[in-house]
Amino acid sequence: MGKGGKEKLKTPTDIGSNAAQTVADALNGILANSYALYLKTKNFHWHVSGPHFRDYHLMLDDQATQILGTTDQIAERVRKTGGTTLRSIGDIARRQTIRDNDAEFVSATEMLAELREDNLKLVEQLREAKDIVDEAKDNATSGVLDDWTDQAEERAWFLFEASRGA
Structure with a gap:
């Protein structure tokens, strides 16, 4: 972005500039992790194998769709509060804390456990962001953080239950 470009994207907000930047930083971290979790969930959806293939394949696709569905909302909250958001895969990679999994083979049990832990890490990040936005x-970001937290908790629960006895 050229000189003065950030000024051209400035959105009016009543949130103080330091607070707005802190909110934007927290949300951009959540957004980066959401994209990382989305791609990992799709990776496992594409590569799951075993006796519960159909159930896991469908569950992981549903979860990936839900995760991707939050990304636009997260980015728009950043913009509505005067910030700028992610622009590239590189930007995501620099900010994500959820680790990628490039293994050639991951058992279905390991997939479910890893995704469960990643969703719980996202819940922790969402709770930290809740304190920042409060x-x-x-208030608007605080309210949607509750919804995103509930969704991530539900995904972790489903992954836990699906892996019982596996």
């Missing part, structure tokens, strides 16, 4: 008095 401090900034960003």
Whole structure:
């Protein structure tokens, strides 16, 4: 972006600039992890194998769709509060804390366990962001964080239950 480009994207907000930047940083971290989790979930969806193939394949596709569905909302919250958001795969890679899995083969049991832990890491990040946005008095972001937390908790629960006895 050229000189002064950030000023051209400035969105009016009543949230103080330091607080808005802190909110944007927290949300951009969540967004990067959401993309990383989305791609890992799709990877496992594409490569799951075994006796529960159909059930796991469908569950992982549903979960990936849900994760991807939050990404636009997250990015738009950043923009609505005056920030700028992710622009590239490289930007995601620099910010993500959920690790990729490039293994040639991962058992279905290991897939479910890894995704469960990743969703729980996302829940932890969402809870931390909740404190940040509440401090900034960003009520709208606070409300949607509750929804995203509930969704991630549900995914972790389903992954846990699907792996019982596996």
